[in-house]
Amino acid sequence: MTTQTIDPTQRRVPSLGGFNLTVLGIELRRMLRNRRTIIFTLVLPAALLLSFGGQQGWDDKSGSGNVAAYILVSMALYGAALTAAAGGAMVAVERSLGWSRQLRLTPLNPVAYILMKAIVALTMGALAIAAVNIVGMLMGKAEMPTHVWIVSAIVTLFCTLTFAALGVFVGYVVPGENAMQILGPGLALLSFLGGVFIPLSQYSDTVRHIAYWSPMYGVSEIARAPLTHELPWFAVVNAVVWFGLFVAGAAWRMSKDTARV
């Protein structure tokens, strides 16, 4: 065996740039094992729904459903956004641990890596949405047509991609585990301002005009549109512009990332 040499011609490149289900499985298991992730993404939004969802006037009509349904969709959006942001921030944490560099010594294509991370973030977002919806169903107060439940859940899921990008961006700007310390309270504030927790009609004119420019406003209007049948044009502009800004910010920080870690 001593004369055996390694023959480069016999070596192959992995298909799909290294994209594979084993990694997806391990990444998902990782997220689900993390107690902090579970509490902030699955338990907290459901608990908020339990406390807000039964407030006075829950049975008032709202669009094609009732106020409880309106709150349910909002809480699902909050939970999914938080989850996606946490997933995005993990990219930066992994970089600070040198894991990204380790992965660059494998055939894994950066596009395949981002794609796998996005799928994990969306799956976790879907779990957060499902948790809120199941709690909402068990409460038995939210009422809306079945297709509205489904359509708003799917729309919410795609709205959360904005916050996955925000997570990556903040994760790069504030390295390490501190990113979530900023994202957690930050998203809660933005949710108050953007009308996720309290309808904008409750605010003064001044606050409301500021809210129209904040990143949670657009996505929350879009997520609730299947229920309310209302969607101001500037809400769509808001959602598109913030998505673009966060993706650009994340891409900018990632491309600046030449430091050897």
Next chain:
Amino acid sequence: MTQTSLSGTAGSDARLVPAVQISGVTKDFGEVHAVRGIDLTLEQGEIVAFLGPNGAGKTTTIDMLLGLSHPTTGSIEVLGLQPRQAISRGLVSAVMQTGGLLKDLTVRETVTYTASLFAHTAPVDDVLRTAGIESIADRKVAKCSGGEQQRLRFAMALLPDPALLLLDEPTTGMDVEGRRAFWSAIRADAEQGRTVLFATHYLEEADQYADRIVLISHGRIVADGTGSQVKALAAGRTVRATLPDAETYGLAELPGVDSVDVRGEAVYVHAKDTDTVARHLLTQTPAHDLEITARGLEDAFLSLTGDQDDAATYTDSIEGTPR
């Protein structure tokens, strides 16, 4: 010459391909010239130590070999391929000194994760067994000791059966026993045709375990050879003899003598050609109790890399610096 055309060549031709071919490589970071022109060829199966002080360009060169950065000028080929192509075929692996692990994964998950990214790998259980981490396979990485983490990194690096293994300070934190076991495993691998290039600060380690030492300083290679060649290049050897009134014999005028030190009855002659000095001492003078010693690699290292301003070649740095 078939070394660059891989497609269609027979398997037996593969051993003609150098493991590493670095030609005229420079690397600038803005105004900083990290690498100022390196030519280096490593044959398959060599164990090579890469020595140099911090900022010498070692890390920059290794990064370019791994395809993490590109040379400003010149070319780098790994087994006749571009570095990135070689990486994606699992032909090159590297073991980092620190980091590069996710703390919340178990040892087995980490290896499984890495294995899934390659087109072909050894079975995970085999690799865990070979690396001696089978018993801690279900332990979280965060709970592993430094030595265990290092073995895990090694297991990950060996997964694709790489033809070239790059090691950065590989035995940091290992005890003497662990270090010996590590190097005997590396030797066994090299006999199978694996090329190993390791950066180390343990000069003794380079001397003991490498077939070849490449010394780099100020972005240039200043010496390249076996441990004893490098030592001889740097400062020659020292002849010590007992010789009363040594000053009267004109030893400093002998060819190849750098300096003469007289301490009481003993004389120390530092020379590149110590054979001539010894022959002269024994035949032309009453000198006795002769000893010839090579300088330690540490001295060679300092002597070759100590020159701060111009990246002199070894011949410049020895001549004209009598010691």
